[in-house]
Amino acid sequence: MSLPMSLGESSKSRLYAQHLTTDLLPSLEATRQAIQQTEHDISEYRDLAQRLRGLEQTGHAPQTTLTELGGGCYVDAQIPDTSRVTLDIGLELHLEMGASEAVTYAEKRAGVLEKRISALKAREENIIWQIEQFRGAIAEADAGPKPAQTAVVERAA
Template sequence: MGDLGHSKEVASALRDTEAFLNRRLLSDLEKAHAQRRLAEEQLGRYTELAEGVRALEVQGATTFRTHTELGAGVLVEAEVPDASRVFVDVGLGFHVELRWAEALQVAAQRKSLAQEQLRVTEQAVAKVQSAIWLAQQGLLGLRQGLS
């Protein structure tokens, strides 16, 4: 009878660990990956901003053409008559008109923040992956205990 009770306890622990792995840890991993993708996108946007402003400086552009999205995937071509300033999306739907040097400063600051956020999210991904590995090792041990 003792072996049967032990087997039930092991089977219960196995179910609980599997549920924790599937419900919590895999969900946490998806969230951490989503946060990492967001940080990568932000880093890419501000890198692109800095490259665009530097290109304007090198070309000595006074005007330029660009494409912008109106919403719902609708793109329009726009001509910018005064290229000495650019509008920078600073979040929450706000855009600030900045001179090139100011835009480069904002881009550098935002890139730094995005790189830090990327580092933090990569650590979060690694932590969750480690917890998943530990849970899988625990499951392996529990399954061997049932054998």
């Protein structure tokens, strides 16, 4: 026993819509959030490199800075030697290096993240293309079957 064509088309439409809402749209949102976070990280690394260059220009002279202790409480802190810095490189790993090495690290890390942005944007474009394809398929399924086109043959008299 076969299903009526309209029921089959409606079923396709629901299946396409389900894939769209459960897979593609959340994937697009996650990709856009990853792009936004990665752009923020790039900005942070670029800012770090600029600040470290500023430290190098001061000749690594002692610095006084306002440091948060927590709970909204701040204290002036004296940093006697700025020639070495400690970077948090993620996964609770900290790396001590010279300021010039840290500048190089920050610039390289920003470069790696820019490549990641390119890959994420390509993924975003692909997901958008898939969404458009599925929306077209849903519209086609909702419209129902297309009537068969008949060819008109003209005979030469």
